Amino acid sequence: MSSRRSRSRQSGGSRPITDDQINDLVSKLQQLLPEIRERRSDKVSAATVLQETCNYIRSLHREVDDLSERLSGLLESSDTAQAAIIRNLLMQ
């Protein structure tokens, strides 16, 4: 009784969290991960998905860092920046 009460006090959740919902979301997450998608295995556990997700997010953060460095260097030295930017926007 008390656990139900405390659960209903959670922000935005008056519905109880079922295992099925979580499994659903985990499989949705699995589809987004490049590595697991390529492995094409259905027997990936939730823990693996979460682990891969953490690794993927960290690698994305690292890529953002590297790209920021590159852009920082390029931005300093580029006079043709305006043309490049306009070209890039048109290509979107």
Place this chain on the structure above:
Amino acid sequence: MISKGATWNSNSCRIKFARRFVSALLHMRNRNTRPGSLTIEGVRTHTQRIKIAAYLSMAQAVGSRRAWSRAVLSKHGSRARRHSRMGRSSVGLKKTRVIRSYPPGELGQAKKLRQLVPGGKTMDMCSLLEETAHYIKCLATQVKVMQTLADNFSK
């Protein structure tokens, strides 16, 4: 609601982000004509600013629809940043204990995930997984756009 999410492609997200990010870069460039920017420290700060501009632009492009973007905006919004440095009660809020029930077996990885996803510390498990999925999509888009920009600049 779900169908709306399916038609919301990463395209509009990409374009919105690209526009904001590029204008932020231009703004930075026009502001940055001081010679001091060529020191190592100056370059590092410049890199930091570009990185923050990237995350901020993406959060702005997403808007307040998502908890993670709201968390990024409140953390990094330029005016909010100055106010938070003046010792707001946000520090006190963080220390408030929130009684959550972790589903068994997900505790270890979920903790790491909460640290990686902005705003993840106060979400329940369902929201955390949803926000993570959206966050990953947007991060991937962000990386692609930045990659394209970097390629174009170096031509």
